Amino acid sequence: MRFAAAALAVAGKDLRCELRGKELLPALAQFVVLSLVIAGFAFDLGSGGEARLSPGVLWLVLVFAGLLAFGRTFAAERDSGSLEAMLLTPAGPSAIFAGKALAATVLLVACEAVLLPAMAVFLASPISLAVVATVTLATVGMASLGCLFAALAAQTRARELLLPVLALPLWIPFVVVGSRAVQVAMSGGGFGAWSPEGQPYAVLLDFDILFLVVTSLAARFVLDD
Amino acid sequence: MIVVRARSLVQRFGDRVALGPLDLELAAGERLAVLGGNGAGKTTLLRLLATVARPAGGRLELFGLEATRQRERLRARLGYVGHQLGLYPTLTALENLEFFARLHGLGREAAWRALETVGMGELARRRLERLSRGQQQRLALARSVLHGPELLILDEPDASLDAEGGELLGTLFQGRSVVMATHDLALARRLCDRAVLLRAGRDAGDPWAPWLLRDGLGAPGGSWHRARAGEPGGEASSLAPTIGSAERPERVRRG
Secondary structure: OOHHHHHHHHHHHHHHHHHHOOOOOOHHHHHHHHHHHHHHOOOOOOOHHHHHHHHHHHHHHHHHHHHHHHHHHHHHHHOHHHHHHHHHHOOOOHHHHHHHHHHHHHHHHHHHHHHHHHHHOOOOOOHHHHHHHHHHHHHHHHHHHHHHHHHOOOOOOOHHHHHHHHHHHHHHHHHHHHHHHHHHHHHHOOOOOOOOHHHHHHHHHHHHHHHHHHHHHHHHHOOOO | OEEEEEEEEEEEEOOEEEEEEEEEEEEEOEEEEEEEOOOOOHHHHHHHHHHHHOOOEEEEEOOOEEEOOOHHHHHHHHHEEOOOOOOOOOOOOHHHHHHHHHOOOOOHHHHHOOOOHHHOOHHOOOOOHHHOOOHHHHHHHHHHHHHOEEEEEEEEOOOOOOOOOHHHHHHHHHHOEEEEEEEEEEHHHHOOEEEEEEEOEEEEOOOOOOOHHHOOOOOOOHHHHHHOOOOOOOOHHHHHHHHHHOOOOOOOOOO
16 A cells, blocks of 8 residues: 555656656657658658558657656656655655656656557558557556666666667567557457467566566665665 | 664775775764765765665664665654755645655645744745755755654755754754764854764764864864865864874763
8 A cells, every 4th residue: 555655656746747847748749740750751651551661660669759758767866866865765666666667657658649649640550449558558568667777777877878778678579569469450450360379468468567577676676776 | 772883884986995994873862963074975974874875894773773784664764865955846845845745654744844844834835946045955854854753864954054044953953863964063063962073984083072172173163174275273284184093082072
């Protein structure tokens, strides 16, 4: 109970700070739209082939938006000394980490709320419930991993360089499973369409559970050295 | 009851020994000033006591518990304000305190009480970024006491405070053990029971010892900076190099 209350307090504080400061969300929205415009020109979309390229564009944009979003989660806290102040409370590093990850997930979901409609507009991608479910499931696991590595990278001087180096290799499973699931979903498949080949939603859910457990265990050592 | 007991406490950054070996004891209700020039190891010592850093060697006990292993149990009993305030610029004064109160499992009343204690009740709805540095410092002090800690660890808490800041610190210190780093000897003498002078990370003696007072280092209103800079009244600059090698003076209590 206390864990949940502390995590919600941290998440609420992060979201309130973001809503007041408006530092990340406008930049993320702009990044998403510009990326899609560039992809449109680069891949000459509009002359056919959107269905094949759209899942790849979606995951590329999502991965780099994630790096932008998670990169800031701990850097500012560490620089201002507020992470230390939080750690000096009985809340515990795992609850603090869970709150930060929850807030980062909400911000990335907000970014996806811009990304998916923008894809429908710029790339004529069919956005279905299956696509939304896939992206949301992947976001949870990516956020927990991204936040852990952001906390680790925030302790170093080269934090902007270190985060992609650490996070991208471990995001590959989400991208592999997620892009195949999105491809199936965009070509008209539903939740059960890919079941013979491994049920991607179940696989993504398994990844989520695995990485949520691992990162909350590791958070204690990363945050509270 | 002994609140702080450090034995051969050492902190290293790479090959450089930043602190120690240092022995230190603080009894319940006692107020200790930590004095010394820049880079003497004051902040390092305070960070170790606040359990936000782990010592490289030695043993540190707080309230009889081993500080490194039991730090999560200890932290509810500590209040700490470091060089960085650790507050959120876009939140109001009250929201900042409410947030930390929630992490302590406390309600809004505790936040209000702490805010009133530091005389900032009227500024409760003002964002931190619109407060002066001194007001922000008061807010950080309020955060450090909102959960009623038994031991206060403050790193230059007077740095941005106005003339009434000393009175405020005196109020916050009531009924608590305190370790405070400061460059203001007059304030330290007014608020603390005893002092430790750090030099190159080592205990260089009690700056209030009669032999040091006589030579000007601990004179009321004097400053460690002035002494080191060799300015008028800073005769201790020539004395300082001998402090480490001199026979350790007997600890004396003020008053």
